[in-house]
Amino acid sequence: MTAAPVAGPLVDVHAHFLHERCGTSDWAERNASRLAAGARIGITVHIASILGSFGHTSPTYFPSPADVSAGNEAMRAIARAHPGLVRGYVTVNPNYTDHAVAEIELGLAAGMVGVKLAASRRASDALLDPVAALAAERGVPVLQHIWQRRVRDVPNQEISDALDLAALAARHGGARFILGHIGGGGDWAHSLRALATVPNIFVDLSGSGVDRAMLELCLECVGPERLLWGTDLTMDTGWAKLRALAAMDLEDEVLEGIRWKTAARLFRLSL
């Protein structure tokens, strides 16, 4: 296998960066590692979020308003430091509705390109309606952290699955959603079957999961026009899925759609 970057744009729709208030001394090293690996893989745009303090001063998936604001500001600073290469999602905690709406307004005005929902409130909950409505009004996508099939509660998250997100998407037909990290653990087939007839939910391919058959079912159920490439916390597995897609004899146009064209349309990127 060649390790050389492949030609053409490549958009990572599910990236994260750290900042100095995350409580980890190697935050800058981790950020540098992401950028260096991205260069090796051939990533031309990282669309990233920061989930508050990533657990340092409030829980990763239930970030306090203060941590949400600090994280979003840090995300904007990283994007400013890498113009064109890094773009930001506005992370919000919908339990604080007024704060969430204000953060979205602030972030989009400052050039952020999407909204990130962690696992602070179930996706089907009415508290997410103002967030989804504002995203639809502004024409930016909403990336929802997803647990692939919710069969029980898990610690430290109020998890949502594809059915929960589909309920929100049905109420907001003008909004576009991204189901986070199909490879992020859980019954990915459940998610893909659930999304077969939900046109305003896209699927990102990120996550540590690299199960064989996953990519084929993505193409079968969701279709290439709703697939987006990404890495999340394991860039090696993102690259592996990219390599596997390239080995599947897909039409160039299909592969380009997954690599960047669909993302460019969704996020209104000029590439």
Place this chain on the structure above:
Amino acid sequence: MEDRRAALPTELVDHNALVGPYPFRRLPDPTPERLVADLERLGIARAWVGHVPSIYYRDVAAGNDELLRWLEPHRARLLPVPAVNPAYPGWERELERARAEGCPAVRSYPAHYGFDTGGPEMRALAAGCADLHLQLVLTVRIEDGRQRHRLDVAAELLGADLRAAVRIHRGLHLVVTNADRGLVEEVHFGATPGEAERLQWDIAWLWGPPDDQLAALYRTVGRQRFVFGTHFPFRLPEAALTKLALAE
């Protein structure tokens, strides 16, 4: 047995491949032919190959029959790694058969077969492996715990299980597959240097950037303690190669 491996172009060896169907979800084309094709496509010289159904059989002899028969046309690239269940009569024959077939190792699954890695069955298996110069492959997990079928209830191997295993016989050499970073560190630094030298870890469950787990373990545990592994047919074999490339 004739050494049919000498002419291969590289020495990248997959220590964590299997063939055969899985009871809890469909694995596409989990055959030796597909494995050989993937090795060829990805530039991997050979693979140690186990048999998925034998994880769930009580009497693994029938599974080993099938594995050896399936791999016979491909022995230049696919090295059989039969299963041995020391809690079931006749296991010594399977060990002897592995040696006679020129296998580099055997696999065993303590949680599935129902024996303790610190108990008498393990002691006997370890002694047998040591006597016959066979390495023993232990698998921490088959699938990500978040996606397991509700009937798939065998426990994952803990650090305590692996520490007990490596301590039970001074001649036993273990290859541990599908271990995560925390488990590798716990067991490596919970072992004497002599014990740690008898442990090798495959890279299938270690991640690359931005956390750089594999690169970090190369520095702290030592590169020589790691072997290449894909966990075919469960996982995309490309993943082992990309993490290797990004760890350099």
